[in-house]
Amino acid sequence: MKTYRVAIIGTGSSVGNHLEAIRRVGERVRLVAAVDLDEDRVREASRRHDIPAWYLDARDMLQAERPDLVHIVTPPASHAELIATCLDAGTSVLCEKPLCRSLAELDAVERVEARSAGSASAVAQWRFGSAARHARQLIREGALGRPLVAVCNTLWYRPEAYYRGPGRGRWSGDGGGPAATLGIHLTDLCLWLLGEWEEVTATAATLDRPIEVEDVSAALVRFQSGALATLINSALSPRQTTYLRLDLQRATLELEALYRAGNANWRLTLPDGADDDTPLRRWRELDEDVPGRHEAQLTALLDSLDRHERPPVSGPEARRVLEFLTCMYKSASTGKTVRRGSVTPGDPFYDAMNGAVAGPEAGA
Numbered sequence: 081m082k083t084y085r086v087a088i089i090g091t092g093s094s095v096g097n098h099l100e101a102i103r104r105v106g107e108r109v110r111l112v113a114a115v116d117l118d119e120d121r122v123r124e125a126s127r128r129h130d131i132p133a134w135y136l137d138a139r140d141m142l143q144a145e146r147p148d149l150v151h152i153v154t155p156p157a158s159h160a161e162l163i164a165t166c167l168d169a170g171t172s173v174l175c176e177k178p179l180c181r182s183l184a185e186l187d188a189v190e191r192v193e194a195r196s197a198g199s200a201s202a203v204a205q206w207r208f209g210s211a212a213r214h215a216r217q218l219i220r221e222g223a224l225g226r227p228l229v230a231v232c233n234t235l236w237y238r239p240e241a242y243y244r245g246p247g248r249g250r251w252s253g254d255g256g257g258p259a260a261t262l263g264i265h266l267t268d269l270c271l272w273l274l275g276e277w278e279e280v281t282a283t284a285a286t287l288d289r290p291i292e293v294e295d296v297s298a299a300l301v302r303f304q305s306g307a308l309a310t311l312i313n314s315a316l317s318p319r320q321t322t323y324l325r326l327d328l329q330r331a332t333l334e335l336e337a338l339y340r341a342g343n344a345n346w347r348l349t350l351p352d353g354a355d356d357d358t359p360l361r362r363w364r365e366l367d368e369d370v371p372g373r374h375e376a377q378l379t380a381l382l383d384s385l386d387r388h389e390r391p392p393v394s395g396p397e398a399r400r401v402l403e404f405l406t407c408m409y410k411s412a413s414t415g416k417t418v419r420r421g422s423v424t425p426g427d428p429f430y431d432a433m434n435g436a437v438a439g440p441e442a443g444a
Contacts, residue, residue, distance in 0.1 A: 081386055083297025085111040087147040089138055089162055090154035091125035094176060098151045099129055100139060101374035108382050113145045138162055142169040148385070152176060156249050156255045164245035167196040172391070174201050174381060177264045178268075179398050181255030183423060186217045186399060191393075201381055204401075206269040208380055208392075209372030211346040214363070215326075215333055216273050222363045230309035232262030232270040232324050235317035240289060242315075249291030256433045257284070260405050263313030266322055266394075268401040269335075271309070271325065276304045279419045284412035288316055293434075295359035299408050307429040311408075331359040339419055342371040409433040 086102060086109045088095060102111050104308070113133040116122035118328040128135040134139040150166045152159060152175040158182050164171045167189070179202035180186040193200055206212060218224050236258065247253020254261050256267035271277055280301050297310045297339075324335040330351070337345040346361040370376050377393070384391040407418040410429040 081108060081382075082110045083107060084108065084147065084148040086149045086151065086383065087115065087141055087145055088131075088151045088153060089115040089120075089141075090152060090176075091116045092153065094124065095153045097374045098153055101378045102151075103376040105378055105382065109378075111147070112147060113141050115141045115207060115245060121164065125242040132413045138165055139169075142166065142171060147171055149174065149381075153244075155253060156181055156261070157247050158191055159252050163189050163200050164192045167192045167198045167200060171199070172198040172381075172385065174203060174378065176203050178202075178405070179254055179259050179402060182430065182432050183403060184248075185438075186223060186402055186427070187425075189440070190245045190395070193390060196316070196393075199391055199394050200398070201377075201391045202401075203374065203377065204272075204393045204398075205267045205374050205377045206265050206341065206368070206372040207272055208341075208376035209341055210343070210368045210370040211335075211343045211366060212273070213268060213373055214366045215346070218362055219273060219326075219328070223333045224359050226304070227274050227305055227307040227326060227328050229268060229327040230274060230307060230325065232263075232266055232309055232311040234258065234266045234313045234322055236262050236315055236322075238262070238289075238295075238315040243289060243291050249289065249290055249293055251436065252291060253432045256405060257286075257291070257295055257297065257313075258315040259284070259294070259297045259299075259311075259313040259408060260433065261313070261434050262315060264401060264405070266324055267311060267313075267404065268436050270309060270324055270398075271328075271400055274303050274305070274307055274309065274321065276400075277420060278302050278304055278418050280404065280408050280411055281417040282408045284409070284410040297408070297412060299411070330354075330356070331363075340371055340373055362370040385403050406430070406433060 091114050102109055109418045114122050114131045115135045115138050116124050122134045137146055149172045152162050163173050243249035280299050282299035284296050284297035301309045320397045322337050326333040332349045335346050381391045406423050411418040423429050
């Protein structure tokens, strides 16, 4: 297997997950550089983590180091421009969520990707746990019956101080509230497990934080299969939990965790009085315990690069959740049900989640 040269752009509070992932995949990667606009921060991060070179400008780093893969761990307002810069240099990208602030930004990224030797992937590590992958396989096989009902709740707590960071709590900075910045992980997992969604009806409010974006949202989603799901995303919940429940014809699957999940966070329940334990026996075929963490996704991404294939959570797989969020915010704003595929160029929600043009607010 090839050893990939890897760089990180952004050395703030979220970089630890990426550094740990790079360390855990071992000799498959070599961390060659870090970039940040804050010189003191990038110098200290490079010293502490034995990163051999640091830069204040992404273009300078790309020209000097020629990395194969760049991890982008910066605020959302900077994502689209940084992704495009890396792709133009022929470098693949793994970018923190949300990948972009709008469908307009995503389409611009995809145009650059089409002419690049690299690819752009969104961080969606919850998909890559062994239990999540096993659940998806059983659902696709029909081993648990047809999906009927789902509950998808990201109930987290973020104090006022959390929103004092640059761009936080602003449409032009984060691109949205907890639906876009916190609950996106579980929402992506729910959509990935249940298949293609068709329409969403939503509401959102700013109840307790002095911010522009919502601090709580609720949505009802209809899937192509006919299944219905409710999604709640909150930054106001003192007892934090991340909870996903899928009721299928033959079993209930549940996941309860907080920021990461292994097999122990999942459980399968049969109907009372069930005379067929096949779903339970199939669930117990799960014979590995890989947590849904960044290193699991990074491993899968490297595998795809080895095979010269499109990485997971890129292209249409990255678009699914961003289009859902766009339609959810449009529904919450207009009070109308919004169908998938209806937000296109010319629609104000195509350019920004709140239906207004989001201005540049970049920063590493």
